[in-house]
Amino acid sequence: MSGAIKKFIPLFDRVLVQRFAKETTTKGGIVLPDSSNVKVLNATVVAVGQGARNQNGDIVPCTVKPGDKVLLPEFGGNKIEIEKEYFLFRESDIMGKWSE
Amino acid sequence: MSGAIKKFIPLFDRVLVQRFAKETTTKGGIVLPDSSNVKVLNATVVAVGQGARNQNGDIVPCTVKPGDKVLLPEFGGNKIEIEKEYFLFRESDIMGKWSE
Amino acid sequence: MSGAIKKFIPLFDRVLVQRFAKETTTKGGIVLPDSSNVKVLNATVVAVGQGARNQNGDIVPCTVKPGDKVLLPEFGGNKIEIEKEYFLFRESDIMGKWSE
Amino acid sequence: MSGAIKKFIPLFDRVLVQRFAKETTTKGGIVLPDSSNVKVLNATVVAVGQGARNQNGDIVPCTVKPGDKVLLPEFGGNKIEIEKEYFLFRESDIMGKWSE
Amino acid sequence: MSGAIKKFIPLFDRVLVQRFAKETTTKGGIVLPDSSNVKVLNATVVAVGQGARNQNGDIVPCTVKPGDKVLLPEFGGNKIEIEKEYFLFRESDIMGKWSE
Amino acid sequence: MSGAIKKFIPLFDRVLVQRFAKETTTKGGIVLPDSSNVKVLNATVVAVGQGARNQNGDIVPCTVKPGDKVLLPEFGGNKIEIEKEYFLFRESDIMGKWSE
Amino acid sequence: MSGAIKKFIPLFDRVLVQRFAKETTTKGGIVLPDSSNVKVLNATVVAVGQGARNQNGDIVPCTVKPGDKVLLPEFGGNKIEIEKEYFLFRESDIMGKWSE
Numbered sequence: 275m276s277g278a279i280k281k282f283i284p285l286f287d288r289v290l291v292q293r294f295a296k297e298t299t300t301k302g303g304i305v306l307p308d309s310s311n312v313k314v315l316n317a318t319v320v321a322v323g324q325g326a327r328n329q330n331g332d333i334v335p336c337t338v339k340p341g342d343k344v345l346l347p348e349f350g351g352n353k354i355e356i357e358k359e360y361f362l363f364r365e366s367d368i369m370g371k372w373s374e
Numbered sequence: 375m376s377g378a379i380k381k382f383i384p385l386f387d388r389v390l391v392q393r394f395a396k397e398t399t400t401k402g403g404i405v406l407p408d409s410s411n412v413k414v415l416n417a418t419v420v421a422v423g424q425g426a427r428n429q430n431g432d433i434v435p436c437t438v439k440p441g442d443k444v445l446l447p448e449f450g451g452n453k454i455e456i457e458k459e460y461f462l463f464r465e466s467d468i469m470g471k472w473s474e
Numbered sequence: 475m476s477g478a479i480k481k482f483i484p485l486f487d488r489v490l491v492q493r494f495a496k497e498t499t500t501k502g503g504i505v506l507p508d509s510s511n512v513k514v515l516n517a518t519v520v521a522v523g524q525g526a527r528n529q530n531g532d533i534v535p536c537t538v539k540p541g542d543k544v545l546l547p548e549f550g551g552n553k554i555e556i557e558k559e560y561f562l563f564r565e566s567d568i569m570g571k572w573s574e
Numbered sequence: 575m576s577g578a579i580k581k582f583i584p585l586f587d588r589v590l591v592q593r594f595a596k597e598t599t600t601k602g603g604i605v606l607p608d609s610s611n612v613k614v615l616n617a618t619v620v621a622v623g624q625g626a627r628n629q630n631g632d633i634v635p636c637t638v639k640p641g642d643k644v645l646l647p648e649f650g651g652n653k654i655e656i657e658k659e660y661f662l663f664r665e666s667d668i669m670g671k672w673s674e
Numbered sequence: 675m676s677g678a679i680k681k682f683i684p685l686f687d688r689v690l691v692q693r694f695a696k697e698t699t700t701k702g703g704i705v706l707p708d709s710s711n712v713k714v715l716n717a718t719v720v721a722v723g724q725g726a727r728n729q730n731g732d733i734v735p736c737t738v739k740p741g742d743k744v745l746l747p748e749f750g751g752n753k754i755e756i757e758k759e760y761f762l763f764r765e766s767d768i769m770g771k772w773s774e
Numbered sequence: 775m776s777g778a779i780k781k782f783i784p785l786f787d788r789v790l791v792q793r794f795a796k797e798t799t800t801k802g803g804i805v806l807p808d809s810s811n812v813k814v815l816n817a818t819v820v821a822v823g824q825g826a827r828n829q830n831g832d833i834v835p836c837t838v839k840p841g842d843k844v845l846l847p848e849f850g851g852n853k854i855e856i857e858k859e860y861f862l863f864r865e866s867d868i869m870g871k872w873s874e
Numbered sequence: 875m876s877g878a879i880k881k882f883i884p885l886f887d888r889v890l891v892q893r894f895a896k897e898t899t900t901k902g903g904i905v906l907p908d909s910s911n912v913k914v915l916n917a918t919v920v921a922v923g924q925g926a927r928n929q930n931g932d933i934v935p936c937t938v939k940p941g942d943k944v945l946l947p948e949f950g951g952n953k954i955e956i957e958k959e960y961f962l963f964r965e966s967d968i969m970g971k972w973s974e
Contacts, residue, residue: 282945284970285937323970324937326431331926331934334431337385337424345382345454352969354945362969369452369462370384370423426531434531437485437524445482445554469552469562470484470523526631534631537585537624545582545654569652569662570584570623626731634731637685637724645682645754669752669762670684670723726831734831737785737824745782745854769852769862770784770823826931834931837885837924845882845954869952869962870884870923 282356287326287336287365291317291344291351292358315346316372320360336365343372382456387426387436387465391417391444391451392458415446416472420460436465443472482556487526487536487565491517491544491551492558515546516572520560536565543572582656587626587636587665591617591644591651592658615646616672620660636665643672682756687726687736687765691717691744691751692758715746716772720760736765743772782856787826787836787865791817791844791851792858815846816872820860836865843872882956887926887936887965891917891944891951892958915946916972920960936965943972 284290293314319342325335338344347369351361384390393414419442425435438444447469451461484490493514519542525535538544547569551561584590593614619642625635638644647669651661684690693714719742725735738744747769751761784790793814819842825835838844847869851861884890893914919942925935938944947969951961 281973282970283973285944285968286966288970290970321970327928327934328427328431329429329929331928331932332431334427344385347452352947354969366386368385369454370382370388370390370421373381373383428527428531429529432531434527444485447552466486468485469554470482470488470490470521473481473483528627528631529629532631534627544585547652566586568585569654570582570588570590570621573581573583628727628731629729632731634727644685647752666686668685669754670682670688670690670721673681673683728827728831729829732831734827744785747852766786768785769854770782770788770790770821773781773783828927828931829929832931834927844885847952866886868885869954870882870888870890870921873881873883 282321282354284321284323284362286323287334288323288362289319289336289338289344289365289368290321290354291346291361291363292320293317293346293361313348315348317344317346317361318342319344322365326365338365338368338371345369345371382421382454384421384423384462386423387434388423388462389419389436389438389444389465389468390421390454391446391461391463392420393417393446393461413448415448417444417446417461418442419444422465426465438465438468438471445469445471482521482554484521484523484562486523487534488523488562489519489536489538489544489565489568490521490554491546491561491563492520493517493546493561513548515548517544517546517561518542519544522565526565538565538568538571545569545571582621582654584621584623584662586623587634588623588662589619589636589638589644589665589668590621590654591646591661591663592620593617593646593661613648615648617644617646617661618642619644622665626665638665638668638671645669645671682721682754684721684723684762686723687734688723688762689719689736689738689744689765689768690721690754691746691761691763692720693717693746693761713748715748717744717746717761718742719744722765726765738765738768738771745769745771782821782854784821784823784862786823787834788823788862789819789836789838789844789865789868790821790854791846791861791863792820793817793846793861813848815848817844817846817861818842819844822865826865838865838868838871845869845871882921882954884921884923884962886923887934888923888962889919889936889938889944889965889968890921890954891946891961891963892920893917893946893961913948915948917944917946917961918942919944922965926965938965938968938971945969945971 282290294316296314319338319340322336322339325333328334345368346363347367350367351363354360354362382390394416396414419438419440422436422439425433428434445468446463447467450467451463454460454462482490494516496514519538519540522536522539525533528534545568546563547567550567551563554560554562582590594616596614619638619640622636622639625633628634645668646663647667650667651663654660654662682690694716696714719738719740722736722739725733728734745768746763747767750767751763754760754762782790794816796814819838819840822836822839825833828834845868846863847867850867851863854860854862882890894916896914919938919940922936922939925933928934945968946963947967950967951963954960954962
């Protein structure tokens with residue numbers, strides 16, 4: 275993880291993720307072109323906001339943390355390019371995480 | 375249940391379910407093709423999120439649990455393929471469950 | 475009431491009802507075909523969910539109970555076929571009930 | 575008020591009303607046909623639900639009661655035929671009442 | 675104010691008002707026909723409901739009272755004819771009042 | 775400020791403002807016609823309502839006060855003519871104020 | 875930062891920002907015309923409102939402060955010209971900030 279991206283702090287319940295690299299070979303060993311139109315839904319959490327506000331205005335911490343492997347929804351999120359390509363999602367839009 | 379899917383933890387009030395297998399013979403014994411267009415609405419709960427947040431931001435645990443047999447709504451849910459085909463539903467969208 | 479349907483437990487504030495049988499003769503004694511397009515709005519409550527959650531996430535029990543005769547709204551509800559034809563309605567969509 | 579209708583209990587904040595009879599003569603004494611297209615907005619409250627739930631799920635009793643003369647909104651309400659023609663309105667949709 | 679209208683009690687936060695009479699002469703003394711299409715936005719409060727319910731279901735009294743001179747919004751309100759022409763507005767839709 | 779306008783009291787969180795006079799000469803000294811289509815967004819607060827109600831129905835006082843110089847949004851507000859031209863805005867629609 | 879802009883105080887949870895200057899040369903050293911259609915999403919916070927109201931009407935202070943370097947969303951915000959070009963955003967629309 276580069277120093278530049280470490281320094282980005284999402285606001286509220288936003289979560290910064292980096293999608294897994296696209297698989298470039300099929301199970302049968304066929305090499306896929308980089309431009310294959312397969313959306314990668316698995317991602318690693320890179321940075322997490324402090325949390326959303328509840329109705330009293332208090333901060334409710336996020337339940338995911340940097341390093342978590344998560345499953346993204348098919349649509350949504352904001353692309354951010356800081357050296358590499360990252361995405362910002364609201365925590366509540368993330369489908370789930372993979373335990374170790 | 376495979377080890378891979380055991381390791382998926384839905385976020386908040388999401389519920390991971392696996393639909394029952396399609397019936398491949400009618401009551402009269404006619405064999406149905408696998409592609410018959412009948413949607414299976416009964417499913418088994420495979421994994422359950424911690425629960426949704428209430429207005430204070432506290433987690434409210436789900437009322438369904440892994441192993442429950444549930445009735446799904448006709449529409450909605452997100453398909454997830456992890457070895458087999460699974461679906462994610464919000465707990466509040468599940469119609470009901472079958473007691474034993 | 476069959477054993478099968480007894481075992482269905484609606485989730486939250488959903489109410490499972492069975493519509494009254496269609497009247498098959500008019501007041502004047504004319505036999506109506508079974509396919510007459512009259513919607514039966516009276517129904518018997520068969521099963522009731524635990525209740526909806528309030529803003530704190532606590533369960534608020536339903537006010538109708540199995541056996542109640544209720545008046546359904548003209549539209550809405552989800553048809554469920556379990557041996558016979560049943561319908562699921564949110565409790566708040568039910569118009570009222572008939573006291574004895 | 576018939577015994578049949580007495581036995582209908584609206585759910586929550588619904589109010590069952592019976593519209594006043596249409597005036598069949600004008601002030602000048604002209605007899606109006608029964609089918610004249612004048613909507614009667616004054617009505618008598620016949621039955622009242624227990625009240626709506628507040629945010630905690632507690633019941634908040636209605637402020638109108640059976641026997642009240644009320645002014646209905648021009649649109650809305652659900653027609654119910656039980657021997658005679660009645661209408662169900664949400665209490666909050668009723669415009670006001672006539673004191674004695 | 676007639677006895678008839680005195681007896682109308684708006685429900686909740688509804689306010690019954692009577693618009694000011696249309697000015698029938700211009701500043702320059704020209705007589706305007708009664709049908710001139712100028713909407714009168716100033717009105718006198720005739721009757722006031724008990725107040726809207728807050729989230730707990732408690733009544734919050736209105737801040738305007740009978741006799742107040744108010745400024746109405748250009749659109750909205752329900753016309754009611756009881757001998758004369760009156761209008762019902764939600765208190766929160768009233769723009770302001772004129773102090774003495 | 776005329777006596778007439780002083781006597782107008784906005785309801786709830788409404789704020790009565792008077793837009794600054796249009797500049798009639800450009801920086802270069804060119805005289806602009808009065809009808810130039812430039813919207814003036816700076817305004818002076820003339821009168822302020824008691825404040826909006828919170829969820830309990832209690833009044834929350836406004837944060838702007840008569841005499842404040844404010845920046846209006848480009849759209850919205852209600853024009854009111856009382857001798858001069860004034861505008862009513864919800865306090866939450868006002869963009870900000872100018873400190874001295 | 876000029877004295878003029880220092881004196882602007884956003885209302886509630888609005889944040890006044892100044893976008894970074896557009897880069898006028900590419901990495902390869904090609905000079906870009908000033909009118910190049912690249913939206914600058916990084917900005918410096920110039921002024922911050924007191925904060926939004928929570929459900930009780932109490933002010934919840936903003937989490938960003940003047941001097942913070944923030945990442946803006948691609949769309950939204952209100953342009954304000956006070957000598958230079960500034961933008962107003964709701965704090966919750968700001969994507970994140972850059973720590974030092």
